[in-house]
Amino acid sequence: MSFDYLELGDLTTDDGWVEYSTNGGVTWALLVNTAKTLCCGGACTGSNQGKWGNYTSAILPASANNIANFRLRFVWQNNDDAIGKDPSFAINDLKISYNTVLPIELLNFTANQIDNTIMLQWASASEKNFREYEIQKSTDGVSFNEIGIIKAAGNNQIIQKYAFSDTNPFNGLVYYRLKMVDLDDLYKYSELVWFDWNESQTFSNSYFVDSKQQLTLNKSFISSDNFEFLVILNLDGKIISKYKISEHISDGWVVFPCNGLENGIYLCQLTGYSSQKSFKIVVLK
Template sequence: MKFNKLFLCLCVGFAFTVETLHAQTCTTIANGDWSDASTWSCTGGVRNPPVGTWNGVELIINHDIYIGNNDVINMSFSSTMSKLTITSGSTLVFRSNSQLRLPSGSQVVLEEGAEIYAANNSRSTLIEIGGNGVWGRDCEAEGCTNGVLTGPGTMDENSNPNDPLPVDLLFFDANLIGNNVQLRWATTSEYNNSHFIIEKAGANLQFSEAGRIEGVGDSDVLLNYSFTDRSPISGVSYYRLVQVDLDGSTEISRTVAIHSSFINAGVKIFPNPSVGGSISLEYYHPEVNSLKVTYMDATGRVVYKEEVTEPIGSRVELGKDINLEKGLYEVHILLDNLVYVKRLLVN
């Protein structure tokens, strides 16, 4: 089993930035030419069509898209792009002498039934990531060909297209739940997977074991895992997974970072418990310009959202029109770029 090697920071201080970046996408809306702006719909003010030094994060192909004759889509200098996803039943076709160049650290993800293929393409490498040829007749990997690629699978700059392209670690993230850090990850395939070791570190980046979760050996279905660290390091802490094969070989995942020092401090909601109506939020941060609040029930379902964009004082009334049922809720509060999580009991 092999992890894709990326670094991801989920610091609370950057939560607003992360949310904004995820909105910076281009998604196909019709079959057609990659270089034609009418093929794409882009959000977050990113460039359309996605070519050159593109300023978005993710591309999503939901149709049959081609790169035209002699067309080189060179996005290798983009500093923001992280992923190209080709969804189930969609195709990306390379016509004569065409090529796609992506930046280092990015991935090409093929969902089940997605395809990439060449139509009389004479180039030696058709897809390059970080300057490394990962698909084409003469790319760097031994035995490399320009044969049809069929999902599910992923490619990064270290991929060997001669392999069956397993999609291994789908995601790995960290979230603050009360005073605990909850780690979640998922795999879409596993081969000889013995177990996962969860490691954590403080600012010195000296990792130590925080726990273990057993793997399933071999699997070709989606598997979800979680681990709760009930004694997180104050301030910035870092987490990573060490995946251990049955033969003892290991792979290390991307690293996630999270800041816990502000959680459950600096904000207060009341009354708590409540009767299901409006609550007041009080906080101790000057010059707050934006506020977003999300209520989630015990199943994780979003039951209410509210946003305030004009400058606000240190207290605001929320949920004037809601009537929550009895139960325990999580209230996720985003003040400018700081995130807080509070629990609300409704009697």
């Protein structure tokens, strides 16, 4: 948990802190006692304006995990003695994050055309207290709809294989993902897979622009043919960007910025003195 806060006042009798409850507010326990924030121009006296501070990494104890009646509150104590800077307490930009560790290890997830359907296949290495896979579909990679549910095999430590057939695929590019749900209703999403019905081609995560708006390629994929430039074109053949590969190598990877690209499919060409390689990339933001 992190938040920005303003805490002004004198000594310890003007004070702010954070408490939590695991029984719906019947009893409360201290999570963190925040320190006084600073003021502009030095000491917090007179008319000096307060400066915002930040608190990060307030970690809840394990006893607060998966508690339906969990509560969090901010407490301000004001002794009202009118000494020093006028006491005040304010909170802004509260962020609470958690790590969802599901009892499943997903090995792969693929999409392939079989006649007039798209066959989705995946495999897991282990499942424990795991309930189901919800198959989701999208035309833009952002808004997804459920198209089916496959029940999990149950508790096991062996490889389980699953398949689902999309009998109503869209024309053009379609995106799929798995929503993986355990018995406690916790869930996480798989990586996306894409299928272009018009091109009859599956796009793997080898060639995609990630959330940082970067295209990342393995150095061995490029250096094996001594390529010098990477050129990105739209589907009409217009050049969008051109990069000199040697300027973008980092720790065995070649990373290209793609900030100006809109969502969609693009052509990429690797060119060298005597060779050329082409492939497609998918941009999702």
